[in-house]
Amino acid sequence: MMFRTRLLAVSSLTAAGAVALVSGVVSVAARRAFDRIATERRKAVVDQFQREVDWQYGDVEYKVQRVAASDAVLQIAIEANKPEPDFSAFVGEARTQADAQALEFLDILQPDLTIISSASEQARFGYPSDWLIGDVVVMKHFLIRIPTNVGYVVAFAAVRPVSVGDKSILVVGARQLDSGFLALISHTSGAHPMLWLADGNQVVDAWGDVGEPPKLAALIDTVRHTHREASATVQWKADPASADSVVALPLVHGDNLLGALLVGTSLREQVLLERSILWTGVGVAGGGILLGVLMGYWTTLRVTRPVAQLVSGVQSVAGGDWSARVHVQSRDEIGELAAAFNKMTEQLIEQRDRAIQAERVAAWRELARRLAHELKNPLFPLQITIENLQRARAQHPEDFDEIFRESTTTLLAELGNLKTIVGQFSDFAKMPQPELQAVNASALVREVLKLFEAQFQAEGRPRIQPVVELAESGVEISADPLQLSRALRNLVLNAMDAMPEGGTLRLRTESADGMVRIEVGDSGQGLSEEECARLFTPYYTTKRHGTGLGLAIVQSVVSDHHGRISVSGEPGRGATFTIELPARRDA
Amino acid sequence: MASLDAARRPRYGGTLRIDVSGTIRSLDAADVPSDPLNAAMKENILREVGPFRVTAWEPMKMVVLEASEQAPGGRPYLDRVEIQMGRAARDQALDFELGKADVAELPLAELRRAQQNGVRVSASQPYLVVALAFAGSRADLDRMRQALALAIDRPAIHNVLLQKQGDISGALLPQWLSGYAFLFPVARDLNTAKELAASAAPLSFAWDRQSPLLRPIAERIMVNAAEAGITLRPAAGPEPDVRLAILRIASEDPAEALTLLGGKPAADPLKMYEAERELVDSRRLVPLFQLPVVYELAPNVNSWTTGATGDWRLEDVWLESTKP
Numbered sequence: 001m002m003f004r005t006r007l008l009a010v011s012s013l014t015a016a017g018a019v020a021l022v023s024g025v026v027s028v029a030a031r032r033a034f035d036r037i038a039t040e041r042r043k044a045v046v047d048q049f050q051r052e053v054d055w056q057y058g059d060v061e062y063k064v065q066r067v068a069a070s071d072a073v074l075q076i077a078i079e080a081n082k083p084e085p086d087f088s089a090f091v092g093e094a095r096t097q098a099d100a101q102a103l104e105f106l107d108i109l110q111p112d113l114t115i116i117s118s119a120s121e122q123a124r125f126g127y128p129s130d131w132l133i134g135d136v137v138v139m140k141h142f143l144i145r146i147p148t149n150v151g152y153v154v155a156f157a158a159v160r161p162v163s164v165g166d167k168s169i170l171v172v173g174a175r176q177l178d179s180g181f182l183a184l185i186s187h188t189s190g191a192h193p194m195l196w197l198a199d200g201n202q203v204v205d206a207w208g209d210v211g212e213p214p215k216l217a218a219l220i221d222t223v224r225h226t227h228r229e230a231s232a233t234v235q236w237k238a239d240p241a242s243a244d245s246v247v248a249l250p251l252v253h254g255d256n257l258l259g260a261l262l263v264g265t266s267l268r269e270q271v272l273l274e275r276s277i278l279w280t281g282v283g284v285a286g287g288g289i290l291l292g293v294l295m296g297y298w299t300t301l302r303v304t305r306p307v308a309q310l311v312s313g314v315q316s317v318a319g320g321d322w323s324a325r326v327h328v329q330s331r332d333e334i335g336e337l338a339a340a341f342n343k344m345t346e347q348l349i350e351q352r353d354r355a356i357q358a359e360r361v362a363a364w365r366e367l368a369r370r371l372a373h374e375l376k377n378p379l380f381p382l383q384i385t386i387e388n389l390q391r392a393r394a395q396h397p398e399d400f401d402e403i404f405r406e407s408t409t410t411l412l413a414e415l416g417n418l419k420t421i422v423g424q425f426s427d428f429a430k431m432p433q434p435e436l437q438a439v440n441a442s443a444l445v446r447e448v449l450k451l452f453e454a455q456f457q458a459e460g461r462p463r464i465q466p467v468v469e470l471a472e473s474g475v476e477i478s479a480d481p482l483q484l485s486r487a488l489r490n491l492v493l494n495a496m497d498a499m500p501e502g503g504t505l506r507l508r509t510e511s512a513d514g515m516v517r518i519e520v521g522d523s524g525q526g527l528s529e530e531e532c533a534r535l536f537t538p539y540y541t542t543k544r545h546g547t548g549l550g551l552a553i554v555q556s557v558v559s560d561h562h563g564r565i566s567v568s569g570e571p572g573r574g575a576t577f578t579i580e581l582p583a584r585r586d587a
Numbered sequence: 588m589a590s591l592d593a594a595r596r597p598r599y600g601g602t603l604r605i606d607v608s609g610t611i612r613s614l615d616a617a618d619v620p621s622d623p624l625n626a627a628m629k630e631n632i633l634r635e636v637g638p639f640r641v642t643a644w645e646p647m648k649m650v651v652l653e654a655s656e657q658a659p660g661g662r663p664y665l666d667r668v669e670i671q672m673g674r675a676a677r678d679q680a681l682d683f684e685l686g687k688a689d690v691a692e693l694p695l696a697e698l699r700r701a702q703q704n705g706v707r708v709s710a711s712q713p714y715l716v717v718a719l720a721f722a723g724s725r726a727d728l729d730r731m732r733q734a735l736a737l738a739i740d741r742p743a744i745h746n747v748l749l750q751k752q753g754d755i756s757g758a759l760l761p762q763w764l765s766g767y768a769f770l771f772p773v774a775r776d777l778n779t780a781k782e783l784a785a786s787a788a789p790l791s792f793a794w795d796r797q798s799p800l801l802r803p804i805a806e807r808i809m810v811n812a813a814e815a816g817i818t819l820r821p822a823a824g825p826e827p828d829v830r831l832a833i834l835r836i837a838s839e840d841p842a843e844a845l846t847l848l849g850g851k852p853a854a855d856p857l858k859m860y861e862a863e864r865e866l867v868d869s870r871r872l873v874p875l876f877q878l879p880v881v882y883e884l885a886p887n888v889n890s891w892t893t894g895a896t897g898d899w900r901l902e903d904v905w906l907e908s909t910k911p
Contacts, residue, residue, distance in 0.1 A: 086746070087747070088746045088747040088750065088751070089699050089700075089750075091696075091747045091748065092696060121806075121810075122803060122806065123803060123806030123807035123809065123810045124810050125743070125747055126740075126743055126747075127810060127814075
């Protein structure tokens with residue numbers, strides 16, 4: 001991964017992470033705030049419900065008190081104190097009083113809870129009341145369960161004893177906790193109240209029977225088992241905005257659970273607000289991330305531009321252009337790095353120039369040394385021969401002619417050597433430009449090999465076994481056959497020199513990756529790593545008698561053919577020279 | 588005293604306004620309902636027009652009678668009689684309180700209150716029979732009829748709901764008419780009723796929902812039945828298992844009255860008893876009460892009388908002037 005890409009990724013991830021973290025924190029804080037608001041709202045609704053309940057109780061108490069204080073009830077109480085009371089005249093009194101006081105249920109009872117008059121069940125006179133009154137007759141008000149034609153209902157009830165003489169009667173009035181009451185709560189609180197009745201296990205709301213919604217079953221079960229307030233979030237439809245926060249308030253009479261008031265407060269506004277905040281957060285986060293990425297990209301460009309310049313400069317230097325410079329204006333570490341780079345390249349050039357100069361001097365010294373050495377060798381015999389001639393002329397004139405003939409022969413031979421040496425130097429200096437033409441590398445290798453076959457098989461010479469692996473196709477190159485043949489001959493000669501005791505000469509051609517490879521290997525004494533590195537240096541030789549120009553000429557020829565030459569080998573395991581030349585494109 | 592006598596002397600003139608809940612079915616005394624169970628109280632029978640002639644007739648709504656100057660027995664005291672039909676009990680009470688009606692029917696439950704308030708009332712002889720009529724093809728119908736008859740607490744209904752008006756009776760013909768009505772049992776036996784009704788299916792139960800008389804009785808019967816383990820389910824269908832109905836005694840002659848109710852003709856009381864017993868069993872009836880019809884009368888209405896079978900004697904009625 002590029003540095004710029006990595007830097008961009010890191011900066012983008014950092015920006016995204018920061019925005020996500022902030023969004024998360026804001027979301028959590030908002031949710032907590034909403035939960036707190038929901039809790040307070042729920043509490044307000046519950047308080048509102050309690051106030052409504054208290055009001056209902058108070059109203060029922062007041063009306064029952066009004067009934068208890070009426071003349072008709074007083075007459076009933078008086079009748080109850082007679083030895084043989086006759087309540088037949090009062091059988092409709094409860095209904096009359098209930099109508100007057102707008103009470104849904106009103107019973108006038110004897111102390112043993114036998115019905116004297118009942119507003120709701122007039123026909124039950126003389127029968128015991130089947131209201132769930134029990135021992136609560138001493139209470140001011142209470143919740144009560146009342147059987148009706150359509151099942152049990154739960155009602156706010158109040159009881160008042162009316163005492164005249166020894167015996168008293170009871171006036172019990174009640175108002176049903178029904179859809180009307182739920183509508184009242186709904187109107188005053190804005191909540192969605194529902195009533196669950198244990199008898200019948202049905203749920204009603206202000207608009208009527210809603211059956212037993214399965215979504216409320218868990219909440220109802222909790223209340224049924226604990227008889228305590230419970231709450232839950234109920235999502236009515238797939239849309240989360242349809243959810244209500246429902247508080248279940250148990251309606252308890254003694255140990256009996258009569259039902260529960262389910263007060264649902266809509267979470268629609270909260271959900272919509274949360275959703276709005278969420279989408280706003282997503283938008284802001286997305287924008288922030290996008291902005292962060294853009295800023296990161298811009299920053300990355302600013303930061304990596306000098307780095308890229310540095311990379312370009314380094315690549316130029318690596319490519320040989322040591323004059324490359326990096327123009328960075330910043331004064332930060334990158335600027336310092338660029339300055340250091342520029343300084344380094346300047347120093348490299350200086351060092352290179354010094355090295356070239358030194359190498360040039362060394363080459364001249366080597367050339368001088370080699371010339372001195374090469375010239376000194378034939379000069380010494382020349383000097384000796386001439387001195388012998390002078391000495392013979394002076395001391396042995398009778399043998400002078402013989403000595404002269406022998407000495408001139410020697411002088412001519414040594415002069416021939418001098419001429420040869422001078423010729424090699426002259427050839428190296430006058431290497432012509434190659435005249436390229438289509439050449440089959442394998443054919444060229446075969447021609448070179450033929451030149452040496454006689455020497456390989458000559459008597460009295462160490463025997464050399466050539467091993468040839470030549471590709472039949474794909475080895476067409478553009479080359480000057482004379483120069484390349486000379487280079488190959490040099491390599492073959494070099495290999496033969498490396499095998500004074502005889503050995504195996506390997507000649508191999510192949511084509512690969514658009515290049516034609518020619519290998520010349522021997523099984524000689526091999527080369528050290530240092531020798532391999534220096535082998536193509538002019539005038540460097542590992543031979544006792546050599547100018548050190550042979551491989552230099554080979555390298556020069558190969559280089560003129562846009563190829564490259566390398567050598568590999570280890571001491572004792574022979575050496576292999578490999579020439580790689582571009583394959584001819586129209587081959 | 589002379590002035591008092593003069594004040595009480597019948598006077599001619601005036602219009603008598605009567606509210607009734609039912610209809611005036613016919614002015615022909617001989618035209619009696621063919622099915623006494625379905626006639627109920629919806630029909631008032633004006634047995635004889637007598638000295639009046641009908642001048643206006645709106646079926647189911649209104650009848651106007653005017654005095655006939657050529658009546659054989661002489662002109663009646665009243666100039667005119669206006670009868671409003673199909674008036675609900677509440678409307679009758681309002682008409683009476685507002686002076687729009689001189690005579691109105693008074694529900695039995697209101698009788699004591701009206702008397703306490705000083706309202707003049709006039710009750711007929713008990714000629715309406717309140718009875719349960721069983722019908723249908725249930726196998727246990729007779730057993731359930733017996734169980735329900737034993738489950739009903741007749742005295743409580745009579746004392747409280749009927750304000751002790753009329754008579755408790757297990758017979759169709761009233762005691763005052765037949766003389767043997769006491770022979771039909773009326774006692775409550777809750778235990779036997781429970782045994783008879785054990786594991787019985789509910790009975791559909793119907794009554795005239797518009798009748799202020801029948802509704803409380805029906806509700807009480809359901810309470811009594813429930814105590815005995817009998818479930819009576821109110822039904823609005825045309826063929827309930829049990830129906831609370833009112834039969835009308837249409838004749839002051841017991842034999843004729845029994846015949847009109849569907850019994851076999853009988854000459855002597857024993858035969859009549861057997862005929863009535865057979866009628867009750869064959870029609871699967873449970874007679875409960877014989878009730879009168881009670882009217883509340885305006886203070887200026889004098890000489891209002893009804894026959895033994897509830898027919899009005901309008902020729903004797905006169906109105907006292909309210910002006911000094």
